[in-house]
Amino acid sequence: MAAVDKPRTIDYKGTADLVTDTDKKCELAIVEAVRKLFPTHLILGEEGGLSGDPTSEYLWCIDPLDGTTNFAHSYPSFAVSVGVLFKGRPIAAAVVEFTGGPFCWATRTFTAEAGKGSFCEGKQIHVSSNDRVERSLLVTGFGYKHDEPWATNMEFFKHFTDVTRGVRRLGAASVDMCHVALGIVDAYWEYFLKPWDMAAGVLIVEEAGGRVSRMDGDDCSVFDRSVLVSNGVLHDKLLETIAPPSKKLVEKGFNFSQWFKPSNYTSDIYIGCSRPFDI
Template sequence: MHPFLNTAVKAARAAGTVLLRNSERIDTLTIESKQRNDFVSEVDRQAEEVIIRTLRKAYPDHGILAEESGHSGGNEYEWVIDPLDGTTNYLHGFPQYAVSIALRYRERLEQAVVYDPFKDEMFTATRGAGAALNNRRIRVSARASLDGALLGTGIPFREHQEVDGYMKTLRGFIGQPAGIRRAGSAALDLAYVAAGRLDGYWESGLMPWDLAAGALLVMEAGGLVSDFAGGDGYVNSGDIVAASPKVLRHMLGNIHQGLKG
């Protein structure tokens, strides 16, 4: 395992311990609302502190972009951190949440960890070395079309998000896949695409820490990731489509058709 990845795994496990330890006292947590339907708890902050402390100890010169504490400068390496992706799920005792950590070098994704502490599933990837789940190699599904596919998505929930545009993309898929799931954690949705559990995934309005690690997982598992225009601007736009190569082509076609309607 690459030293960078090993450190990220260590940080993710430490954060996962914080999440699990506090999951039994959710009713006593201090919870704030960043905006409508967008919450942050003391657990988010504690988990982020543990991650940053672990990374800083190993790589004090690296930059950090974290959901709760923002950006801190460094050298050409930057860690992109979501200490608790799926906060609303976590606060409701719905066991679909994860720790997400990615490392970028000159804006290129190099390392990725998505850790589900509830199921003890550690998804990892290093650029050029493939993706793994608990140290076993994973691949995207072999499905070639949307017929019988299981897709993941995210429904806009924050203020000022474009709901009408999302509904147009959703209508473009109705009737073709076997099912569409909205589980509430973009990082895990992308990890599930990488592992072949989902055949594809799309969402809009995400932040870099929501999708950075998951995007590299999909690519290293043999899949493709793009924005809604089929380009590589998904980190900046927050609009992402991820799937096996053949399914991605069909998904983009449906999204384009839906947005025209």
């Protein structure tokens, strides 16, 4: 919060993928806090990579600043996202969303615990009950690489813009998923996400009564690279459009499944995101 109205020090991880000094400082602060409480847990941070005990059954997925491009432009759609996995399953999540904008910044915090519901500022939240695609408001995202999946998603964007009340592109996956959980949008989808993009959001959506899958319709884990989250009642209807082209991309060799998993993370990867279980 102290950095939102100050000049940014911006570097590039690619031609368009930004990273700021705030990303790095925020991740260090989170990792330091986790290490004090859980010194043996495994941590995967967007900026710092993998650290901790490789035999741990717990994995913290940290996105210290989801929506860095928005942050760099003072555009109010970015967040800090932290999700905790146990044997590959999301069990706890927190997303701090930055809202407002210059001269009126504020935050709201989303939290979830497996089997205990989702909350925003301490109040329980639920997905929408809308069951009609034509009455839906949707959200998507686009990666930096303009490849065939990017072009396919552009077709989805055009199609759903035509048949729904609108499609938004805000630029922060964790925020998008929290908005589905809050019930202010009905669904969100995107290709080529990473574990730190998804680990908190998928739990918050499911604990709010929503549904999560891969874009081809199969069950997902946070190590997969495509996701569709929805209020549940619209899910199959959206998959009628999204799943067939996604399956064709897989047939062409695009791998949206298990793109990344820490090489020494020995716990089983649970396919099906955050379905209830006993620790």
